Amino acid sequence: MDAPNRSTGQENEGDKQPNCTTPELCPQQDNMGFSLPPELTSIILEYISHDDLHLAKYATISRDWQAIIESKTFSSLKINTPKRLAEFNELSWDRRRSYVRKIDLIIQLESYYDDDDAFTRYENEGEMQRNNKIFTTSIHSLFITLAKWPAKEEAEFSLSIEARSPDDLLGQTPEAKREREKRIEESYPSNDFQDKRFERSYLQFNEEVVGVKCPAVPTITSLEIMGAINRRKIEPASCSFIVSKFPRLYRLVLYLNDSCKWDPELRKRHRNDFADSILLWPASIRQLHLDFCYVAPFDQNYSPAASTVKGKTDPLSSRLREFSQQLKEMGGAQCVLGKEVFWPTDEQNHNLQLPFWPHFTDLWLGYEPVTPSGNWMFAKEEPQESEDEDDYDSSDPGSDYSEMDDTDKDWIAPEDRMxxxxxxxxxxxxxxxxxxxxxxxxxxxxKLDNMFLEVTNGWNRHKFWYRVRDGVANATWSSGDDPKAFEPSDEVLQLWKQVASARTGGDLGVEFDLL
Structure with a gap:
């Protein structure tokens, strides 16, 4: 928070007061004995406001100072332990809740490093289910409290959600991290899985765990869920169930995982379930940012994982197109999306009402250069170079991986071994x-002002930028070291010229550039 242990006590004289064992939780007294000129008070407050760690103690000076200090200390709260969550849920918020504008909920999962063997293997089913229960009950208890807070028109209120164990690298103190690194060095080769332990686990939000549905939380207007990269993964569809609890949500940011190299079928299920669950998102959302992180094969001789059959529409791309029609802005990175994220395919055109985006102004999309059906969007330059005869073959009986199964700490998917x-x-x-x-x-x-589309895998460089500035529309295509590596077809150019004419009444400026 950092506030339930700063100053989250009871409010006014009529309220029941706690025992005064902690100064921050005691009723405030006017201890100064005199008043300062407002100008001097303002200067002092400006000076001490930079001392975030010790700011709360100044609230005991007087009631005037209490209100001013608490408006700062309670504006952004971090809830990162079960104790702090319990304090937040139990304390009275009648007055102080008007100060709160942001809550960071970091759900503390089970510890495991001191277990006999837990840190030397992937999480098992029992451990996953216990963490799912912690994840669900933590969110449920917070929502029960926040549901009682009245929503204020025009007031912004942000919530971020992530989860970690104290033994995850991201959750460890610097001292604990150094000690762990020392133990790994001393026992080399180490059997410590580190963060790979939870690589195959997806946290699930399941209301059946608590037996009752979470209430709606109208006070939240901005939500950020971090469930990818070096953090604990969160099941994409579970994120949608959480999102559905915010009827006034305006801004949604999701960092999720779209790579399951040990189980391609699980990836496909997650994508399809996520696509279906988008129907739960509230109609109030106007800004969406989705990082749906897919990692393409490091060895480009391999085909990317397919989530759809070639020639069929991608459910996730289609659902995002449908949802985006209510938006003003949309962004994303590391996504695998088909062309139907923009416009229905010919197959869909016969059955759907054509889309329209009345409020849309900005699209910033970073995508992986692969199609949902598993095709690369880049080819090898001609003439093809012959492969080295002594290239490493991970399937060779003599290779390092021949004796491994996919639960080994050092196992790597075949497509990433070279x-x-x-x-x-x-x-x-x-x-x-x-x-x-x-x-x-x-x-x-x-109303479109910007459409920025960029390949984001770090190896292939290609981008497109359409923008309108001062009534003039321009489009730029850029590809690596050669500005003419990609030249749009005449059909593409003519259609984008129509876009410029419809938007500005003028011509389209076209450029080809280096990256």
């Missing part, structure tokens, strides 16, 4: 289809 990066030539057919779909959508976005 770095073979050779796909540098944009496949024009795929990119042109992408840009045609985007242009069709832009024609139905009367």
């Amino acid at each position: 770095g073979k990066i050779f796909r540098t030539k944009p496949i024009h057919e795929l990119f042109n289809a992408y840009y045609l779909s985007a242009a069709n959508a832009a024609l139905c976005m009367p």
Whole structure:
């Protein structure tokens, strides 16, 4: 928070007061005995406001100071232990809740490092279920409290959610981290899985665990859920169940995982369940940022994982297109999305009402250069170079992986065992289809100012930027070291010129640039 242990006691003289064993929780007294001129008070407060760690103690000076100090100390709260969560839920918030504008909920999961063998293997089913219960009950208890807080029109209130164990690298103190690193060095080769222990676990939000549904929380207007990269993964559909509890939500930010290299079918289920669950998102959302992190094969001889059959529409891309029509802004990174994220496919056009984005102004999308059906969007330059005869083969009986199964600490998916990066030539057919779909959508976005589309895997460099400034529209295509590595088709250029004419009444400036 850092406040239930700063000053989260009872409020006025009529309230029941706690025992005064902790000064911050005691009723405030006017201890100064005199008043300072407002100008001098303002100067002092400006000076001490930079001392966040010790700011709360100044609230005991007088009631005037109490109100001013608490408006600062309670504006942003971090709840990162079960004790702090319990304090937050138990204390009276009648007056102080008007100061709160941001809550960071960091759910503390089970410890495991002192267990006999827990840190030397992946989480088992029992451990996953216990953590799911902690995850659900923590969120449920917070929502029970926040549901009692009245929503104020125009007032912004942000909530962020993530989860970690005290024994995760991100959750350890610097001292504990150094001690762990020392133990790993001394026992080399170490059997400590470190954060790989929870690599295959997805936290689930399940109201059946607590037996009652979470109430709606109308006070929250901005939500950020961090469940990817070096943090504990959160099941995408579970995030949607959480999102559904905020009827006034305006801004939604999701950092989620879309890579399951040990189980491609699980990835497919997660994507499809996530697509279905987007229907739960409230109609109030106007800003969406989705990092749905997929990691393409490090060895580009391998095909990317497929989540759809070639020629079929991608459910997640289609659902995001449908949802985006209520938005003003949308962003994302590391996503695998088909062209139908912009515009319905020919197959869908016969059955759907064509989309329209009346409020949409900005799209910033970073995507992986692969299709949902598992095709690379870049090819190898011609003429092809022959492969080295002595290239490492991870399937060879003599390789390091021949004696491993996929539960071994050192196991790596076959597609990532060797770095073979050779796909540098944009496949024009795929990119042109992408840009045609985007242009069709832009024609139905009367307020569009920016559409920025960029490959984000770090190996292939390609981007497109359409923008309107001072009534003038420009489009830039950039590809690596060669500005002409990709040249849009005449059909693509003509359609984007129509976009510019419809938006500005003028021509489209076209540029090709280096990256």
